[in-house]
Amino acid sequence: MLVELHTHSHYSKGTQVPVEGLNSPEEMVWYAKKIGLGAIAITDHDEIKGTLQAMKYAKKYDMVVIPGEEVSTVSGHLLCIGVEKFIKPGMTVEETVDEVHDQDGIAIGDHPFDIKNAGIGELAAKTDVIEVFNAINMERITNIRARKFAQMHKKPQVAGSDAHWTEMIGYGVNGIDAYDLDGILKAVGKGRVEVQGRYIPAAIIMRWAITRLKLSYPHTLDYINNNYSWPKRVISRHMLGLVKKSPGRIDYLLKSLGYFGLGSAVVYSVMKNTMKI
Numbered sequence: 001m002l003v004e005l006h007t008h009s010h011y012s013k014g015t016q017v018p019v020e021g022l023n024s025p026e027e028m029v030w031y032a033k034k035i036g037l038g039a040i041a042i043t044d045h046d047e048i049k050g051t052l053q054a055m056k057y058a059k060k061y062d063m064v065v066i067p068g069e070e071v072s073t074v075s076g077h078l079l080c081i082g083v084e085k086f087i088k089p090g091m092t093v094e095e096t097v098d099e100v101h102d103q104d105g106i107a108i109g110d111h112p113f114d115i116k117n118a119g120i121g122e123l124a125a126k127t128d129v130i131e132v133f134n135a136i137n138m139e140r141i142t143n144i145r146a147r148k149f150a151q152m153h154k155k156p157q158v159a160g161s162d163a164h165w166t167e168m169i170g171y172g173v174n175g176i177d178a179y180d181l182d183g184i185l186k187a188v189g190k191g192r193v194e195v196q197g198r199y200i201p202a203a204i205i206m207r208w209a210i211t212r213l214k215l216s217y218p219h220t221l222d223y224i225n226n227n228y229s230w231p232k233r234v235i236s237r238h239m240l241g242l243v244k245k246s247p248g249r250i251d252y253l254l255k256s257l258g259y260f261g262l263g264s265a266v267v268y269s270v271m272k273n274t275m276k277i
Contacts, residue, residue, distance in 0.1 A: 001038035002196070003184055005066070005172045006079060006110060006131065006160025009042055011050035012070075016223050019215040022208065025054035029061050031166035037173065039064035039184055041081050046072050048086040059227060064181055070110065071096050076120040079110035079131065079160070079195045095124045106189050110134065112149065113142040115269050125153045128189055133159035133197035135171035136205065139269040143197075145276060148257045156191030165211075167204050168179070178266035206258045213243045 008021040008029055023031075025042055032040040040063060042051040051067045058065040068081040072089035073096045080087060080096070082105035087096060097107040098243070109124025110131040124130050124146075133149035150157045159172035175194030176187045187193060213220065224236045242250055 001064075001176055001179055001182075001184075002036065003039040003064075003067075003176050004032055004037050004040075004161060004163070004169055004172075005041045005065075005081060005108070005158055005174060005188070006042050006043055006172065007169060008042060008070070008156075008161040009050035009054070011047045011166065012044040013047075016220060017212055017213040017219065018219050020164055021050075022211060022215075025050045026057045027166055028163075028169065029054050029057045029063055029065060031169055033061040033063050035170045037063075037170060038171070038179070039066055039176075039181075041066035041068040043068035043070045043079055043081065045070050045077075046089045049085070052084065052177075064184060065178070066181060066184060068105075073120060075123050076112075077110055077118050078120060078127065079108035081106050081108065081188070082181075093120055093126055097126060097128075106185060108160075109146075109155075110157060111137060111146070113145045113273060115139065115142060115272065122149070124149065125154070125155070129156045129158055129191075131160050131197055132157040133172050134162050135160070135168070135197060135200045136162040136266065138199050138202065138205070140199070141269040141273050145273050152182055156189065156193065158188060158193055159195045159197045161200070168200050168208065171200045191223055199254075202258060203255075206255060208245050209258075210243050210254065213240065214246075216218045217244070227260070 009025045012021040014020045040261045042054040044050040055065045071078045071087050073093050080100045083103045087099045107127045108129045109127040111134040112119040112124040123132040128148040137143050161172040163169040173196050178184045178187045181213045
């Protein structure tokens with residue numbers, strides 16, 4: 001069975017750009033079934049509503065729905081699966097792992113070394129499992145570092161798509177010889193997993209980014225006006241305004257900016273991680 005362990009529904013929210021996940025929990029489950037997956041975890045940011053809602057559709061779509069939450073610890077994100085009760089953000093990694101274990105769940109150090117510093121870094125050694133392939137880490141080097149770190153600490157390894165809309169699902173999946181929730185959790189915890197990863201195409205990530213900026217436009221504009229100083233404020237407002245012209249010829253410029261950003265991410269990741277892998 002192919003299992004997706006890291007996805008976000010529309011219950012996931014951001015600060016600067018509030019819209020993160022684009023689809024309902026049911027749409028995420030339906031799409032996972034459509035592309036041939038056998039199980040999916042809905043792991044919204046600091047929110048349990050989406051995963052509980054998704055579980056109601058497991059029987060309808062003949063899918064295993066894995067309850068979960070991506071918790072913001074004081075050190076970064078921690079992916080928690082097998083949990084059905086809300087785990088509050090803002091605790092230490094150790095405290096959060098204890099909360100997960102109290103629910104007989106599994107704590108996963110997801111994207112521990114990502115260039116946005118959203119992961120928990122070397123504190124991933126305190127988790128049960130490490131996400132060694134994150135399909136949205138397109139600069140690749142941080143995934144390589146995560147895999148080597150997991151090997152060094154003899155930790156079970158998994159993949160995750162980190163999907164924030166349906167078209168992102170299925171790129172970072174896990175081959176698991178189990179067909180129910182308990183079997184999947186046991187296999188993940190013991191490392192009986194075949195990690196299968198493909199990077200999400202840049203075009204899909206670009207469409208997701210443009211869509212969430214459009215849906216978040218008023219809030220993001222207010223954030224820029226209230227938090228950025230000149231000239232960053234002026235430049236950011238102008239860049240934000242470009243998304244209103246998409247789709248259209250502006251997409252050529254947005255695509256070029258996207259690839260420039262990817263190139264910059266690769267350079268930054270090399271500088272940050274090369275000496276540590």
